Amino acid sequence: MSAQITVNIAGSERSVPEQTTAADLFGDDRAVLVARVNGELRDLAHVLADGDNVEPVTAAEQDGLDVLRHSTAHVLAQAVQEVNPQAKLGIGPPIRDGFYYDFDVETPFNPEDLKALEKVMQRIINEGQTFHRREISDADALAELADEPYKCELIGLKGGAADDAAEGAGVEVGGAQLTIYDNLKKDGTRAWGDLCRGPHVPSTRVIGNAFKLMRSAAAYWRGSEKNPSLQRVYGTAWPSKDALKAYLDRLAEAERRDHRKLGAELDLFSFPDELGSGLPVFHPKGGIIKREMEDYVRRRHIEEGFEYVGTPHISKDGLFHTSGHLPYYADTMFPPMEFEGSNYRLKAMNCPMHNLIYKSRGRSYRELPLRLFEFGHVYRYEKSGVIHGLTRLRGFAQDDSHSYVTKEQAAAEIKHLLGFCLGLFRDFGLDDFYLELSTRDDSKKDKFIGSEEQWAEATATLEQVCVESGLELVPDPGGAAYYGPKVSIQARDAIGRTWQMSTIQYDFNQPERFGLEYQAADGTRQQPVMIHSAKFGSIERFLGVLVEHYAGAFPVWLSPVQVVGIPVAEDFNDYLWDVLKQMKEQGIRVELDESDDRFPKKIRNAAKAKVPFVLIAGAEDQAKNAVSFRYRDGSQENGVPIADAIAKVLAAIESKAQV
């Protein structure tokens, strides 16, 4: 008697009784967490309608994984309120690799609290509580959630504003219809509930034991420092215990590569307290890497038509008023030093000074593109909490260039710069990129200077070049500098993390503010456009990225020590030194381990220092006028004739090879 409806299941039509739910179709497969009905994610309990297109969704795809993590966040919130009924709920969305949930609690969570909460969560999960969707009117929701001030605030914002409210707020209050998800125990009683758009997994049981609370930290409510600070608990959840373990292993690998740790172990650089936060010193070994990078990058710039210039570290502040930086970036410049009736500022950017070089005499169209380049040391007053190793400093060197071009030349110059940057990264062993195009935010016009037309033209020029590059392009609305749009190159490292490297910016503002001009072929005076570009962004930062990318085991050309000689016994010191001396004469960086340590200890020391070539000599080698190599992976190459050994090392340096 029951009427039938037709639904389309994962591409094939099927007739099913009315009131059939997605769970009826897929419920037997426990891997199915939710359903996608006509393109929208729905609970498995969702009742299907005639003509619906239904697909099963598992944690194998991102949508399913997000739902799993979102549901785990709910279990966390339930556990928190079970332990502390006074805790007020913020939001709890899935994020990359996990989830978080924000709480307003009297006392912040400590690591023991997290352990205890994990236990409560595991109990809830093992109980197999089920998630039930309940539609509710705004008024009823406000009454039911009277004790949850943050949820009430979200209800007030529901609709278009909610997504702007905070990352993830849309997860709580999505569309027009509010819903509450109740967690029901086996006996049908309500254990807990939360305002939530859903969908959720059918039962807490599917979370299993593949979750972990990672850390707690403060976060501003709705992402604004004007709002109260909530306590955020970060967690992670995966489809299986093995996947969780793989994730934790990845984190451990990232920690192992941490440039701050390796920088100290390999004696590359340090951050002396006496200097102040965010101000590094490079030790001799780090200095070698830094200089190799600089030498190479300087040479490449010159080959690409740039001219190397030099400018001072401080200037009277009028310059930065002319450039427009001071009104916009005074907060991130160090305070002025007053003397001789002027205020001097440490420079936070090099472009104004390059503009002065441009202006130092009349310029002809024949000189354009005019490309000025330097390693410009800039100082920025970064807030104390954001300083981070070599990646966020208060003083650093930019490999900064400014190309002065005619408007017509702009596109070609940007293309030239983009190709140049990508080539440089490849030379340093990074070859996986995408682009990000940062544009003006039209709703915040006071953050930007220049006319609509200028912005439109600049943005179109950049975008055209990006698209032509064929690289993946990610939009970043509102991310532009005040003076113009920019494209940045993001590089993926050896373990898949991305780092922002180069920026290329189209600037029509500063030429105007500085009154830059050139004389055109027809005798008229015209205004050039300037293209800012930093290839590595900052030398220090790029060095930090390389340390992590290579886990401290640099390619030979960048290695501080390229060959370390280890004699099998003291008697072979002279023989080995004779070989090393020949290498040294060819510019190879060599060391001889003449210490009193025994042979195996010397091997160990060289391995810990991650030296690419360990050169060994004993009686067998000497008898054959040869040497032996030991590589970083422990492999060996014995009895190599001396001339071959030298050629081998030279070839590895020349080809920028990793060994």
Next chain:
RNA sequence: GCCGCCUUAGCUCAAUUGGCAGAGCAGCCGCCUUGUAAGCGGCAGGUUGCCGGUUCGAUUCCGGCAGGCGGCUCCA
């Protein structure tokens, strides 16, 4: 800048309820040493980040500052 946690020898870490601060590695000295990640012995190393408070007594408890870590906000 905001929130939380942390700071003991050059490094990694100990120190029972507040009662004389200890180990490994590194360093220095000596002995030993012919084949691929730690040979043996000895010596030295500290105003427990800094300043103040409580106490008979503070590495330990409290406050301030500095630096670090994790987030938030920010990132020309």
